[in-house]
Each structure stands twice: as C-alpha cells, then as structure tokens.
Amino acid sequence: MQTLSQRWSMLEPGVTIVGPDDDRPRPAVILFHGCGGLRGHLPKYAAAAKAAGWRAVIIDSYAPRGWSPAFALATVCTGALLQGWQRAGDVLAALYGVSRRADVDASKIVLAGWSHGGWGIMEAMSSDRAAGQLGVADPGAVPLDGVIGAWLAYPYVGVAAFNRMRPWRHCPKTLAVISRRDHLTTVRNARRIHDMVRDCGVEVETWIAEGSHAFDEPMAAGPMRYQPELAAEAERRFVALLNDVAAAPPAG
Numbered sequence: 001m002q003t004l005s006q007r008w009s010m011l012e013p014g015v016t017i018v019g020p021d022d023d024r025p026r027p028a029v030i031l032f033h034g035c036g037g038l039r040g041h042l043p044k045y046a047a048a049a050k051a052a053g054w055r056a057v058i059i060d061s062y063a064p065r066g067w068s069p070a071f072a073l074a075t076v077c078t079g080a081l082l083q084g085w086q087r088a089g090d091v092l093a094a095l096y097g098v099s100r101r102a103d104v105d106a107s108k109i110v111l112a113g114w115s116h117g118g119w120g121i122m123e124a125m126s127s128d129r130a131a132g133q134l135g136v137a138d139p140g141a142v143p144l145d146g147v148i149g150a151w152l153a154y155p156y157v158g159v160a161a162f163n164r165m166r167p168w169r170h171c172p173k174t175l176a177v178i179s180r181r182d183h184l185t186t187v188r189n190a191r192r193i194h195d196m197v198r199d200c201g202v203e204v205e206t207w208i209a210e211g212s213h214a215f216d217e218p219m220a221a222g223p224m225r226y227q228p229e230l231a232a233e234a235e236r237r238f239v240a241l242l243n244d245v246a247a248a249p250p251a252g
Contacts, residue, residue: 001132001135001136001137002089002135002136002137003136003137003138003141004089004092004093004096004136004138004139004141004142005093005096005141007089007090007092007093007096007136008093008094008096008097010064010065011059011060011061011064011090011093011094011097012064012097013063013064014059014060014061014062014063014064015057015058015059015060015094015097016043016046016057016058016060017055017056017057017058018043018046018047018049018050018055018056018057018058019049019050019054019055019056019103020050020053020055020249020251020252022103023102023103024103024249025102025103025104025105026053026054026055026103026104026105026248026249027053027054027055027104027105027108027109027110027242027245027246027248028054028055028056028057028098028101028104028105028108028109028110029049029054029055029056029057029109029110029111029112029149029151029242030056030057030059030091030094030095030098030109030110030111030112031045031046031056031057031058031059031112031113031114031117032059032061032087032090032091032094032111032112032113032114032116032117032118032120032121033058033059033060033061033114033116033117034114034115034116034117034214034217035072035073035076035077035115035116035156036069036072036073036077036214036219037060037062037067037069037072037073038058038060038062038063039217039218039219040217040218040219041114041216041217041218041231042058042114043058044231044235045112045235045238046058048235048238048239049238049239049242050251051239051251052239052242052243052248052251053248053249053250053251054242054248055103055104057094057098059090059094061082061087061090062076076116077116079160083160084116084119084120084122084123084156084160084161084163085123085127085133085134085135085163086134086135087116087117087119087120087123088120088121088123088124088127088134088135088139089134089135089136089139090120091111091113091120091121091123091124092124092129092134092136092139092142093136095109095111095142095144095146095147096141096142099142099146105246106146107145107146107148108146108148108245108246109146109147109148109149110147110148110149110150110151110172110241110242110245110246111124111147111149111150111151111172112150112151112153112238113150113151113152113153113155114153114154114155114214114217115153115154115155115156115184115213115214116156117155118152118153118154118155118156119155119156119157119161121150121152121155122152122155122157122161122163122164122168122197123163125144125150125168125169125170125171125172126163126166126167126168126169127139127163127169128169129169144169144170147170147172148172148173148245148246149172149173149174149175149241149242149244149245149246150172150173150174150175151174151175151177151238151241152174152175152176152177153177153216153234154177154178154179154182154184154209154213154214154215155176156184156185157185157189157190157193158184158185158189164193165193165196167196167197167200168197168200168201168202171200171201171202171203172202172245173202173203173205173241173244173245174197174202174203174204174205175204175205175206175207175237175238175241176190176194176197176204176205176206176207177206177207177209177234177237178190178191178194178206178207178208178209179208179209179211179212179213179214179215180208180209180210180211181210181211181212181213181223182212182213183212183213183223183224184213187208190206191206194206207237209230209233209234210230211225211227211230212224212225212227214226215227215230215231215234216230216231216234216235
C-alpha cells in the first residue's frame with residue numbers, strides 16, 4: 001500500500017499547474033475530474049482561477065496509472081475500480097504534494113471536484129483517516145487545516161456512495177452544485193445529503209442548476225447535455241467561491 005508521498009510521486013507526472021507567472025506563495029485550488037477522465041472544461045476553470053490570482057492544480061488520476069479514457073469509462077464509471085473512498089487517497093496525496101510547493105500558500109487551499117472527483121473529496125472530508133484507510137498507508141499524514149473551501153459539482157451521491165451520510169470531520173466552506181436533471185441522483189437525495197453536511201457545521205451553499213449531469217462539459221453525451229450558459233454561470237460561481245474564502249494577490 002502506498003504512502004501519501006508515494007501516491008503523490010505517482011500522480012505528479014500527470015499534474016498540470018496553471019497560475020500567474022511568479023513564484024510568490026498564492027492560494028491554490030486543486031481540481032479533480034469525473035469518472036470519464038480529464039476533459040476540456042477543467043482547464044477553463046483553471047484559467048478562471050489564474051485570472052483571479054490563484055494557482056490551479058489539475059490532477060489526472062488516470063494517465064499516471066496507465067488507464068485510457070475508454071478503460072476508465074468501463075471500470076471507474078461502473079464502480080468496478082477506484083471507488084470514491086479510494087479516490088480520496090488521490091485527494092489527500094495531492095493536498096500533501098501541493099501544500100509543499102513554495103509557490104503555494106498552504107493555509108489557503110480549495111478542493112474542487114466534478115462528479116466522481118466530488119465523491120472523493122466528500123470521502124476525504126468525512127473519513128477518520130485511520131492508518132490504511134482510503135487506499136493509502138498514512139491518510140492522516142497531511143493536515144486538513146489549510147483546506148478552506150470545497151467546490152462539489154454534481155458530486156456522485158448515489159447508492160454506491162456508501163458513506164454519503166457520514167458527518168464531515170473537516171468543515172471548509174462548500175458550494176455544492178446540484179443538477180436538476182441529474183440521471184445519477186434526485187434533487188431530493190442530493191439536498192438531503194448536503195443538508196446533513198450543513199448540520200455538521202459546514203457552511204454549505206447549494207445551487208440547483210437547470211441542466212443535466214455534466215452540463216458544463218463540452219463532451220457530454222447520452223443523458224448528459226452541455227449547456228454553455230449554465231457552464232458560464234458555474235464558472236462565475238466557482239470564482240466567487242475562491243474570492244470569498246481567500247484574497248489572492250493580483251494576477252498581474
């Protein structure tokens with residue numbers, strides 16, 4: 001079983017860092033893709049974070065493992081591999097690695113997840129992080145104190161998310177996006193889960209977007225439909241969350 005340091009060493013070659021061209025410590029947002037893998041919408045959010053003076057760190061959980069998008073669709077999206085509690089190991093490892101960068105203010109980090117990535121973040125926030133949990137040997141080796149915000153875009157909260165009603169142990173300000181026509185959950189179920197998180201002391205803002213699951217993803221297909229107007233509004237709210245939790249030095 002990998003340690004957080006070893007997991008970060010595995011993931012690091014697939015990391016993309018976007019931010020102002022300087023070396024000063026800045027707030028950072030770490031982005032985690034959905035089960036379909038890294039798609040074109042995450043770089044757009046990263047660019048928006050950069051314009052707001054933040055560093056954005058995009059984590060590709062698949063390429064470092066040698067997994068193709070087709071393989072991930074057939075395995076991760078079906079729940080056969082890398083369930084949310086295991087993805088939480090990637091979340092903690094990324095936090096471990098990013099917090100050690102000299103150009104990041106480790107006291108001002110936001111975790112951002114889309115669908116499966118949001119599931120992983122929720123598992124990381126609710127776990128007691130005992131040794132061996134979340135697919136890593138030492139999940140408690142990185143403090144969560146610096147996590148001051150969470151962005152959960154239509155996180156997976158369906159029946160396979162067994163721990164979805166488990167209280168959070170760390171409580172950053174959270175913006176939870178609920179898709180009105182999400183084929184993976186009902187609005188009622190999503191509201192129930194986010195209300196539980198709120199009752200644990202987390203400041204949770206919910207936004208019901210009038211679209212499908214992955215409405216902000218240009219490659220959305222099947223029951224998912226890309227809606228550029230909603231995507232633009234999601235990006236605006238994403239930046240508003242960043243600006244709300246931390247003041248970043250001007251990007252210029």
